[in-house]
Amino acid sequence: MIGTPLDILPYVRGVQLILVGYNGYTKGSRLENDKMVREEITRATTRVRSHMQNVFDSQFKGGNVDVARAAKQCMEECDYLIEDVAKAVSGMEHAFLSGQRSPTNKDLKKLIKHDNEVIEMVTKGVNLANSSEHSIATEEGNSKQIVMQTTQMISSCRGFFAERTRVLAGLKQKK
């Protein structure tokens, strides 16, 4: 993709607000963009895990095993997502020599849109994790419910991120 199409410009701008240097998979910088997105997801997930660690520590030491168990489950879910992201495919370089087909603008648009959405989703997870910790600190609201919502959000992120693999897998066969 030489230039950035107008219809995906809002998505690129949305990602650029978080990732400085992201340019929407322009030619020659696709691997770097892919790595940036994955590192951002990992970073956000690590933030969720840190919040959940705090929740776990306070609840486990306070004897509230129910919430501690939920927080531990959320931490495990974060670990799974981090591992998924770390070992995810990137592809797309040297398409001619590797036997892959070159990505079309449609593919790249789909990828950029997906990047934006998955980052938004992980950010929601971070907010939820922050809320759960805040809820425990202020003893307001149902903290266990918020922790479990965080787990659900991270789990959804895993599923949603897996779609990225499907998009990239479509590039592996020449039409």
Added chain:
Amino acid sequence: MNEFRWRDSPDTIARLVNAENIQTLSKQQVMLKPNEACAMIIDGRIGDILSETLLKSMAGGFSRWIGDKMGITANDRRLLFAMTGPMDYWIPFEGQIADGEKAKGYTNLRLRMNLEDVPKLLNYFANNAPTLTRDGLISIIADEVNARVVTPCLASCTSASGLRDASFLERFEMTAESEMRNLLSNLGFTLLKAFPITNPTDMELVQKHRAAVQAKTAGTEANVEAQLAHYAQTEALTISRIELETNVARAKARGQVTIELEAELKDVRAKEANWEAERNHERGKMELRVDEADAKTKRAMDMFAEVQGRKSNRIANQQNFQNQRMENQNDFQTKMMEMAADNGALTAEVMQEFLRQQTAQKAVDGAGSESVNNSPKVCSCGTGLSPGWKACPSCGTPIA
């Protein structure tokens, strides 16, 4: 360009390499896979942390050499390589549970290293050899794991069976997560999973032996029961076979007897038929005789009735004649009396004479009617005979 291999054993976790020590004539490159990371420490400060890349011109080569000579490159370059992917570590432990029983086993820790945590390994390399292996890490964290995680968890376990309880495993993992964070975080590791693998305790071995003995005993009992059942089955089978043979023999004998009886029955039936024919013949003859006797009796009865009829007629004729004669006599005497009366000759003597003659006449009439002998007779067969009968009505014997 040479390929630099920083890891030559699966047990190697991390390695701190001084770039000065790997200077060669040709350039060296390192391939960093997704589960490998390299933190570059340039002149004492942490530079970039790389992964999933081909690290070209890492060391060696003419450009590096000339750069060093001209002083335009860093004076000190160190490369910190590390494995980031999840790895398992087995830490042996030995402790006591609440009832004093000894428990031995291994604690399994699954650790991961985040990319940004790789430089924390410098805390380790500051006081240790530049290569971190699995055993090296275990030697560092083992004491703390045993002191902070294993011992408290075992102390809270009341029995050996509790070591295999799911709640114990969960408590163990939570304790490890909480208590080991400080040390692991300092070293740059993140705990993913922790669980104990305990060997069977002495009491468990005793229970295992007891269970094995019980199982063996139960097996022996089962074999004995099966053998007894087999014997019982064989016995029942033999008895059934003997009964069957007996029944067959009995049936054969019964069949033989039946055949003989049937033969005898046939003879008896033939004799019965013969006797029936003879009886019918005799009955016919007897019926003939009876009919003949009946005919004779009928004829005798008819003859008797005829005689009686004739006798009655004769007696009636006699009686009529007598009555007629008596009437004529009476008419005559009346006429005589009337004549006597008319003539005045009816005296007492005449009357007396008249009565005397009349009485005499009656006597004569009476004697004439009683001339027949009416004395009853009895036949030789016992049947009473009336006067005038010529034969016995029962047996037909003629009466003399």
